[in-house]
Amino acid sequence: MKNKILKRSGIIAYSMFIILTFLTIWSCKKSVSPVEVISEDQTKPGIVTDVRVENLNGAARIIYKLPQSPNILYVSAKYPIREGYERESKTSFYTDTILVEGFAKAGEYDVTLHTVSRANIMSDPVVVKVKPKTPNYILVNEGLDITADFGGANFYGANPDKSPISVHLLAFDPSKNKFEEKDPEYINGGIVDVSLRGFEAVPQEFGVYTTDRFGNKSEIRYSKLTPLFETLLDKSKFFVYRLPSDAPLWPGWELRYFFDGSLNEPGWHTQDAPVTVGTFGIGPSAKISRFVLWNRLPGMYSFQNPKSITIWGSNVDQPKDVNLPRISSPGDIAGDWVNMGNFMYPDPPSGLPGSQANASDNAFAAAGINFRMPSTAPPVKYIRFLVNQTWGGLGYTNAMEISFYGINQ
Structure with a gap:
């Protein structure tokens, strides 16, 4: 038994000797890196030459030729951008261009260029004059x-x-x-x-x-x-203008409940459809300044509630149906309809995920969310409310109420 213990102790000791020997050899070996950030070469690097300047708005692009030295790590540019404030830009030895930016106004500025070695040794300075244009x-x-x-x-x-x-x-x-x-x-x-x-x-x-x-x-x-007068558009003049490409409705949850002045159920609720659209008239032609949307309680940030919205409008007396694109920009036209704006329902103010919205988040949404209509949006008589995405990512949607503000033409 004693011999076995001694034998085992010998094996352990020998193993430790091998490990320590390997670590000693490894620690003594000079580090090799393709970047070679650390260097023992204390030689001052050469300067950049053949300097050219391209002046930009509030900036300048400086092109140069690097010296023939494998020890250069980067090029530094120091320069004032306004009185009492200096910036420094750096760029690696892989490029022959450096961007100096942030100048407060147009004018002439001195930029001091240095090459810097891997041992952090700076070259002699090269002063370049730049003349950035108006920022x-x-x-x-x-x-x-x-x-x-x-x-x-x-x-x-x-x-x-x-x-x-x-x-x-x-x-x-x-x-x-x-x-x-x-x-x-x-x-x-x-x-x-x-x-x-x-x-x-x-x-x-x-x-x-x-x-x-x-x-x-x-x-x-x-x-x-003098600001323009803004008023709540009279919803008693709103009417459903159903088009063939509008989304099918959930029984009892009709589009007319979307603008009936009540936040109580029922509201507007669609069934599965490739594109969720509801179309209605707003009475006389109106220049719309904003709209207010009330999602369905209590989960305003979840389920089928609208998240990404596009408002399409038409000023034609009887606009025709058209399959609206899912992706479009304000001003885009589809048949008789124009994209008046793309809107994103805001995240809960608390920063919580929508599914975890707290009481304050719900109170914020329950008061109605205002969406500003772009000033470029034209006057319209009809609205197509397109839901691109719901909070739950589902193929149908629901919402309780919408109000429009602006002025009749």
Whole structure:
């Protein structure tokens, strides 16, 4: 028995010796990496040469030739974008171009270029003069058309570079004798179309300025105008205008209950259909400013309740039926119908998943969700309410009530 124990102890000791020997050899071996971030070469790298500059809106693209050195890791560019604030851009040795951006205004700026080695040794500086054009955020602000809108003002214009910007809206508060700023609107598309509403149809003072992601801020533009009068469209003049491609209905849950002024059941409830559509007239032609939607209680964020919506409209006296596309953009035309806007029902304010919405989330939805109609939407006499997606992802839908605001033409 003693011999067996000694033998086993010898095997364990020998195994430990082999492991320790392997670890020692492995730890002494120099690390090999295809990137080779760490280097013992303390040689100062060469500078970039043959520098060319392409000036852009609020930015510049610098093209250069790298020195013949395998030890270069990246190129650094340091530059001021406004008084008291400097940025640094970096790009790897795999490219011969670096973008410097965020300049507050058009003008001439010095950009200092360095090559940096894998040992973090910097080359001698190369100073390049760039002359960025007027930044996009300024172009956007200067190009905005400020016009009277329903209950307020509309700010419309192009975002030429489609760069992310924030549009800040202000309104003068006589009780405080100062301009109050509303929550900014974040834009990253090609069009700015935002409105400030909730004001009476008497002369009001508004303001707007834009900012970019680099902390730059434009001048404030002011405008005094009278908001357009907005009213709740008379739902007693609404009527069902059923078309062949409208979705079949659940017994007892007819489309007329969707605009009967009641939040009690029944509402509008369809059966399975390739596309869920309900069509109705709204009486005289009207320019619609917004609509309010009430989903079905208590699960406003689940089941068959609408989540993705497209409003199609027509100003023809008796518009004909057409199979509406599931994917379209505002302004697209299908037969007698025009896409007035695509809308997404907001997520629960709590941040919870729809199926876990709490009492506050439900109270928020139960008050009705407002959807602003794009200012470019034309006057219409008929509405086709298209549900692209429900919260449950089902092939049918239900909703309790809808109201439209605007003004009759």
